[in-house]
Amino acid sequence: MAQQIVEKEILEILEKNRQKCAVCQKCSLGKSRTKSVFSGGIPNHKLMLIGEAPGYWEDQKGEPFVGKAGILLDKIFASVGLSRQNDVYICNTLKCRPPDNRNPLPEEKAACREYLDVQVGLLKPKIILLCGNIAVQSFLEGSRGITRVRGQWFDGPYGSKMMPIFHPSYLLRNDTREKGGPKWLMWQDIQEIKRVYDSLS
Numbered sequence: 001m002a003q004q005i006v007e008k009e010i011l012e013i014l015e016k017n018r019q020k021c022a023v024c025q026k027c028s029l030g031k032s033r034t035k036s037v038f039s040g041g042i043p044n045h046k047l048m049l050i051g052e053a054p055g056y057w058e059d060q061k062g063e064p065f066v067g068k069a070g071i072l073l074d075k076i077f078a079s080v081g082l083s084r085q086n087d088v089y090i091c092n093t094l095k096c097r098p099p100d101n102r103n104p105l106p107e108e109k110a111a112c113r114e115y116l117d118v119q120v121g122l123l124k125p126k127i128i129l130l131c132g133n134i135a136v137q138s139f140l141e142g143s144r145g146i147t148r149v150r151g152q153w154f155d156g157p158y159g160s161k162m163m164p165i166f167h168p169s170y171l172l173r174n175d176t177r178e179k180g181g182p183k184w185l186m187w188q189d190i191q192e193i194k195r196v197y198d199s200l201s
């Protein structure tokens with residue numbers, strides 16, 4: 001287990017931001033959400049996953065990745081011995097659910113960025129996984145689609161290594177296990193992520 005101790009001050013600031021986010025009205029999603037979804041998993045300095053936005057179940061429960069996509073995400077991590085309980089801090093680009101799960105609007109992403117910047121800036125994770133196109137667009141310049149950039153390491157904030165990976169919802173829609181297919185590619189990517197994860201102190 002590679003859990004690292006996160007300083008009390010950092011946990012306190014994260015908690016303050018969670019509370020601020022819970023009553024946030026910086027964009028119109030503040031009116032339509034049930035619960036904001038600040039983070040899940042374990043705060044740590046090693047591994048962070050950034051997804052898109054809460055869906056129906058996340059909005060109900062206030063936890064990220066608890067629907068079908070989340071179950072698959074947990075399985076992907078478990079396949080290399082990682083878990084959200086012990087190893088991964090999970091958050092989203094948007095903290096509130098867009099109605100009908102539509103794509104986030106630019107003004108929603110801009111309003112919510114403050115929270116993501118706090119999370120990344122405080123934890124300064126050594127590895128950041130950009131899960132799906134929306135997260136990729138928030139950190140990589142240009143309009144390169146996920147299929148072109150997945151599995152590659154990029155320089156991220158605070159000296160981190162950043163890798164775009166397929167979103168589990170995409171894998172659920174493209175269920176083939178064929179060599180070269182999305183699931184097969186994800187399997188390559190998670191093994192590479194684990195290799196680098198293990199090499200970190």
Ligand code: URA
Nearest residue numbers: 051052053054064065
């Ligand atoms: N999809 C995401 O990107 N995030 C969640 O929390 C749930 C589904």
